[in-house]
Amino acid sequence: MIPNLSVNFAGIKLKNPVLTASGTFGYGYELADLIPLEKLGGIVTKTITLEPRAGNLQPRIAEVASGMLNTIGLQNIGVKAFVEEPLEKLNKIGVPVVVSVAGAAVSEYVETVKILGRQNGISAIELNLSCPNLKKKIICHDLLLMQDVIRGVKKVSKVPVIAKxxxxxxxxxxxxLTAQNAGADGVTLANTYPAMAIDIRTFKPKLSTVKGGMSGACVKPMSVRxxxxxxxxxxxxxxxxxxxMTGEDAVEFILAGATVVSVGSSSLVSPGNLIKVxxxxxxxxxxxxxxxxxxVIGSVNTV
Ligand SMILES: Cc1cc2nc3c(=O)[nH]c(=O)nc-3n(C[C@H](O)[C@H](O)[C@H](O)COP(=O)(O)O)c2cc1C
Incomplete structure (x- = not known):
């Protein structure tokens, strides 16, 4: 018997529950020569913003025990350039495309999603709500602001909106729950964990921005929770x-209640890990x- 891996996520049909995680797989088409992208459940793009962003200064990545820290700073070509080339190439792959979007204010999210809304071939929008607002505070730490972003985007989006x-x-x-009540069609849990690492030879932080986001095997139990x-x-x-990192890890998340999983740092180690999962x-x-x-979804036995 071949098990059925297909799932329906907020109305989107996926042939299996494995997606790329935003920012760890470029725009999504670049690795076509390395792995059979058509086998993926779907592709989540790196986060796109209204205007192009150069990202943070190097060093932007540091290895830590069983994981890594990053401070990429949302480097991307901006939404107008994204819809011209990467989106067209992504659409040729034939798997659902989820476009990750961020902004520093409600208007930036809404404008970006409006531009994306003129295009075909986008299955969902994932709102990256872990990025800083104009006052450098994380958007989803301000519940009212987060609600306004979701509500604003929902008004202009033709496709499901997922709150990360x-x-x-x-x-x-x-x-x-706040994201759900504001109209989100799904949630992604979770983004990276704030962290810091110091080089004891130079006494300097290992990242240019001093602190960054931690990901990889070390964060799994916290995200499962x-x-x-x-x-x-x-x-x-x-x-x-x-x-x-493995199929076992993915099943653990699904037992905890995930319908779909996204794989990030593991595909930086080897993009083929996505297919292995x-x-x-x-x-x-x-x-x-x-x-x-x-x-299997949500069927962890806690009694
Ligand atoms: C190098 C790198 C870049 C990332 N860029 C983004 C991004 O642009 N947008 C976003 O929502 N998450 C971004 N993330 C977070 C991942 O999508 C994911 O939520 C996180 O890494 C946890 O998953 P993992 O342990 O499988 O990597 C990035 C992570 C890494 C390691």
């Missing part, structure tokens, strides 16, 4: 993200005689 949240909050369920907590309180589907999910289900991945 920062895990650095006291109560992730409250945040997810975010998914589990949010699953208890929201009805909208969840994309589980954080430290997924899909194959491993299939063999785990086959080994347990489970017919469909949908049976």
């Amino acid at each position: 949240l920062s895990p650095l909050v006291t109560d992730i369920s409250e945040l997810a 975010c998914v589990y907590d949010a699953y208890q309180s929201v009805k909208i589907p969840i994309i589980g993200c954080g430290g997924i 899909i194959d491993e999910i299939e063999s785990i289900l086959r080994g347990k005689n489970i017919k469909s991945i949908r049976e």
Whole structure:
């Protein structure tokens, strides 16, 4: 028996539940020579902003035990250039495309999504709500601002809107519920964890911005907990993200309540890991005689 890996996420049909995580796979088409992109459940682009951004100064990446820190600073070519070339190339792959969007103010998110809305071939928008606002505070740390961003984008978007949240909050369920009540069609849990590393030879921080976001295997249990907590309180589907290196990791997130997972740092180690994760999910289900991945969603046995 070949298990059925297909899922429906907020009305989007995916042939399997494995997506790329934003910012770890370029615009999404560049690795076509390295891996069969058409096998992916879907592609989430790096975050796109209204205007091009050069990103932060180097060094922007540092390795830590079982993970990494980054401070890329949303380097991207801006939405107008994105719709001209990368989007066209992405559409040729034939898998659902989720465009990640960020801005420093509501108007920037809304304008960006309006421009994207004139294009075909976008299955969903993922709002990166972990980026700084005009006062350098994380957008989703201000619940009212986060609501305004989601509501504003929902008014102009023709496709489902997914809210990607920062895990650095006291109560992730409250945040997810607020996103749901503002109209989000799904949530992604979670983005990176604020962190810092110091080079003890030079006494200098390992990142140009001193602090950055931590990702990779070391964050998985914290992100699984975010998914589990949010699953208890929201009805909208969840994309589980954080430290997924193997099919076992992906199944863990799905047991906690994720419908779909996204794989980030692991594909920086080797892009082929994305395909391995899909194959491993299939063999785990086959080994347990489970017919469909949908049976697994949220079915962790806590009694
Ligand atoms: C180098 C790098 C760049 C990233 N860029 C973005 C980005 O542009 N937008 C975003 O929402 N998340 C970004 N992330 C966060 C990832 O999408 C993901 O949420 C996080 O890395 C946790 O997953 P992982 O442990 O599988 O990497 C980035 C992560 C890394 C490592």
